[in-house]
Amino acid sequence: MAHLVTLACCSLNQWALDFKGNVKRIIESIVRAKAAGASLRVGPELEITGYGCLDHYLEGDIFLHSWEALTEIIDHNACQDIVLDIGMPIRHKNVRYNCRVICYNRKIVLIRPKMWLANDGNYREMRYFTPWMRPGHVEDYYLESIVGTITDQTEVPFGDGIVSTKDTCFACETCEELFTPAAPHGPMGLDGVEIFTNSSGSHFELRKLKTRLDLIVETTRKSGGIYLYANQKGCDGDRLYYDGSSMIICNGKILACGSQFSLDDVEVVTATVDLEDVRSFRSSPSRGLQSQQAQKFPRISLKVRLSKRVEDHDYPREGQSEPIDLRYHAPEEEIALGGACWLWDYLRRCHAAGFFIPLSGGIDSCATSVMVFSMCRLVLSAIQKGNEQVLQDVRRITGETDGSNWAPATPQEIMNRLFHTTFMGSKNSSSDTRKRAKDLAHDIGAYHVNIDIDTVTTAIVNVFYPWSNWMPQFKSAGGSVAENLALQNIQARSRMVLAYLFAQLLPTFRGRRGGGSLLVLGSANVDEALRGYLTKYDCSSADINPIGGISKTDLKAFIAWACTNFDLPILSTFLSAVPTAELEPITSSYVQSDEADMGISYAELSTFGRLRKNDKLGPWGAYCKLLSTWGSQKTSQNQNEKPLTPRQIAEKTKFFFTKYAINRHKMTVLTPSLHMEQYSPDDNRFDLRPFLYPGFDWAYAKIDRDVERREKAESGIGKEREEDDLD
Numbered sequence: 001m002a003h004l005v006t007l008a009c010c011s012l013n014q015w016a017l018d019f020k021g022n023v024k025r026i027i028e029s030i031v032r033a034k035a036a037g038a039s040l041r042v043g044p045e046l047e048i049t050g051y052g053c054l055d056h057y058l059e060g061d062i063f064l065h066s067w068e069a070l071t072e073i074i075d076h077n078a079c080q081d082i083v084l085d086i087g088m089p090i091r092h093k094n095v096r097y098n099c100r101v102i103c104y105n106r107k108i109v110l111i112r113p114k115m116w117l118a119n120d121g122n123y124r125e126m127r128y129f130t131p132w133m134r135p136g137h138v139e140d141y142y143l144e145s146i147v148g149t150i151t152d153q154t155e156v157p158f159g160d161g162i163v164s165t166k167d168t169c170f171a172c173e174t175c176e177e178l179f180t181p182a183a184p185h186g187p188m189g190l191d192g193v194e195i196f197t198n199s200s201g202s203h204f205e206l207r208k209l210k211t212r213l214d215l216i217v218e219t220t221r222k223s224g225g226i227y228l229y230a231n232q233k234g235c236d237g238d239r240l241y242y243d244g245s246s247m248i249i250c251n252g253k254i255l256a257c258g259s260q261f262s263l264d265d266v267e268v269v270t271a272t273v274d275l276e277d278v279r280s281f282r283s284s285p286s287r288g289l290q291s292q293q294a295q296k297f298p299r300i301s302l303k304v305r306l307s308k309r310v311e312d313h314d315y316p317r318e319g320q321s322e323p324i325d326l327r328y329h330a331p332e333e334e335i336a337l338g339g340a341c342w343l344w345d346y347l348r349r350c351h352a353a354g355f356f357i358p359l360s361g362g363i364d365s366c367a368t369s370v371m372v373f374s375m376c377r378l379v380l381s382a383i384q385k386g387n388e389q390v391l392q393d394v395r396r397i398t399g400e401t402d403g404s405n406w407a408p409a410t411p412q413e414i415m416n417r418l419f420h421t422t423f424m425g426s427k428n429s430s431s432d433t434r435k436r437a438k439d440l441a442h443d444i445g446a447y448h449v450n451i452d453i454d455t456v457t458t459a460i461v462n463v464f465y466p467w468s469n470w471m472p473q474f475k476s477a478g479g480s481v482a483e484n485l486a487l488q489n490i491q492a493r494s495r496m497v498l499a500y501l502f503a504q505l506l507p508t509f510r511g512r513r514g515g516g517s518l519l520v521l522g523s524a525n526v527d528e529a530l531r532g533y534l535t536k537y538d539c540s541s542a543d544i545n546p547i548g549g550i551s552k553t554d555l556k557a558f559i560a561w562a563c564t565n566f567d568l569p570i571l572s573t574f575l576s577a578v579p580t581a582e583l584e585p586i587t588s589s590y591v592q593s594d595e596a597d598m599g600i601s602y603a604e605l606s607t608f609g610r611l612r613k614n615d616k617l618g619p620w621g622a623y624c625k626l627l628s629t630w631g632s633q634k635t636s637q638n639q640n641e642k643p644l645t646p647r648q649i650a651e652k653t654k655f656f657f658t659k660y661a662i663n664r665h666k667m668t669v670l671t672p673s674l675h676m677e678q679y680s681p682d683d684n685r686f687d688l689r690p691f692l693y694p695g696f697d698w699a700y701a702k703i704d705r706d707v708e709r710r711e712k713a714e715s716g717i718g719k720e721r722e723e724d725d726l727d
Contacts, residue, residue: 532663
């Protein structure tokens with residue numbers, strides 16, 4: 001006999017410490033889940049506080065406010081007659097835990113603390129919480145009076161237990177626990193758990209979704225069961241974007257999946273599943289034998305049915321959900337959509353009047369601008385689909401009066417109201433870059449200003465001249481390296497000062513109601529940050545940087561994709577242009593080039609970035625790895641080029657690590673960037689390193705000895721070959 005159960009998991013755009021807004025979104029998700037006929041609703045990790053509270057988790061207030069918020073939720077009339085799985089921080093015996101709270105009809109059924117904490121990369125959970133290290137143990141938690149008066153309880157179960165209902169059994173697994181080698185769902189499944197809930201705060205990264213999905217599918221492909229994965233979405237206050245994709249899986253098959261990128265604050269995913277499918281899937285004798293030997297968990301009884309029987313009046317007439325096929329976004333789409341969603345959340349929540357960027361005519365500032373254009377496309381699409389919140393937000397941002405009926409008709413119309421660009425030219429700028437900047441601004445609808453900065457830079461140099469009686473010169477005019485660099489940096493830093501001047505004055509100049517100021521956007525990519533190819537406090541210094549976590553290779557692919565998909569043929573001119581800072585005079589024999597200045601290609605930078613961060617290798621380890629890749633015909637950088645010699649590989653390795661070490665201090669003031677790439681050098685919390693390095697003398701000497709040994713061996717082989725030829 002079929003036992004159909006309708007289940008719901010939610011992606012919520014929560015904001016750290018926004019208790020009022022977070023509670024509103026949680027209640028709305030419960031209402032939607034009930035409307036869909038769900039008997040169990042699962043929300044994201046730490047959804048009451050928002051995941052990214054960081055050191056605020058050390059404050060007592062956050063635990064008090066969490067209980068106040070939970071009380072408001074479980075006492076709400078719309079939140080009855082459905083089992084709720086809600087995430088919040090809880091302090092038990094003076095120890096802080098990351099917890100799930102299972103509730104039903106104004107009662108707390110179980111508090112389940114997280115057992116394995118995420119503590120690498122962008123995550124520092126052990127700084128704020130303690131893992132529950134007592135598997136299979138449950139004890140009493142004495143409730144705060146604020147919630148106890150509602151639940152009429154003084155103590156509730158706290159620990160690693162499972163919930164038994166009248167018709168099934170379910171248990172919690174939280175985010176990181178899914179990814180551990182000995183994940184809790186294994187022994188829980190053998191002990192009879194049929195429904196697993198996973199509340200997650202998993203951030204977006206390029207090409208990451210399939211990896212995450214494969215792990216979730218695998219949890220039930222072997223041992224059967226229903227898996228509910230609920231992930232946060234949006235920017236909740238820092239460098240991360242949480243990409244939703246909440247899903248429901250049964251016996252290794254995907255039944256429902258939410259969007260990865262969306263401007264909807266609340267998204268509820270539901271599926272109807274037959275519990276008998278799980279039981280028949282688990283019928284093998286070997287599983288039965290392992291089940292007898294498996295760990296036993298304390299069971300907390302909940303006297304309610306989650307499923308519906310055929311004779312029930314509310315039996316789901318539409319039947320159970322069928323498996324679906326997922327479409328994964330290409331990396332270029334992920335850049336366009338992920339960056340757009342992060343920018344929109346940041347803009348609407350910081351109450352700025354829009355964005356400003358110094359548009360150089362190069363591909364990096366072009367990519368940032370196209371990302372804003374992508375944001376406006378999403379905004380328009382959401383408005384056309386009836387999203388009233390997005391419409392209210394865009395009216396407020398653009399300074400519309402209260403009661404305005406303005407609704408944009410094109411993304412360019414939105415762009416013109418909130419996106420501002422300026423070409424800050426100098427005597428070193430070419431007419432090509434000036435024209436590209438102007439044409440791009442026109443095609444995407446930006447409000448564009450064209451200025452020259454020579455009067456500013458000349459005035460700064462003239463401050464130095466009277467004191468020193470020495471006028472610094474560019475390299476092309478016979479100046480030294482120091483003079484050449486100083487004159488370039490003056491231009492770069494002047495642009496930063498002018499960017500903030502224009503960002504503060506343009507809304508008032510244009511007559512925006514209330515004036516306001518613009519967020520200055522940065523446009524330094526991850527490879528240039530890794531190499532240190534930027535000037536401290538130049539245009540890389542901004543309020544936020546949406547492309548700071550993207551490689552140059554991926555940025556070019558994104559622009560090529562947008563050229564067609566956004567119908568912006570102007571972008572092809574950026575792809576064919578040679579990347580240049582245009583900080584030195586152009587002569588008949590010299591045009592400044594980024595890759596020539598850096599002394600290394602962008603492709604090589606990406607390779608070293610992954611070796612350093614992803615593969616966790618220093619100079620010696622990177623050199624050894626490259627001997628088997630760049631030194632091999634099959635795996636060299638370009639199949640049409642000869643493999644590199646050990647000496648060439650050694651020179652490139654030492655060059656990269658030397659430049660990286662010299663420039664690491666620049667990461668301490670790097671503009672906050674959207675995290676997208678695994679080898680990001682972000683110094684805030686993702687890539688923690690010193691910023692004052694000694695030379696890598698020990699490693700370099702070891703590399704040099706290895707090169708000499710290999711060359712001597714090769715020389716000996718060469719002599720033997722010559723002798724063989726003579727014979």
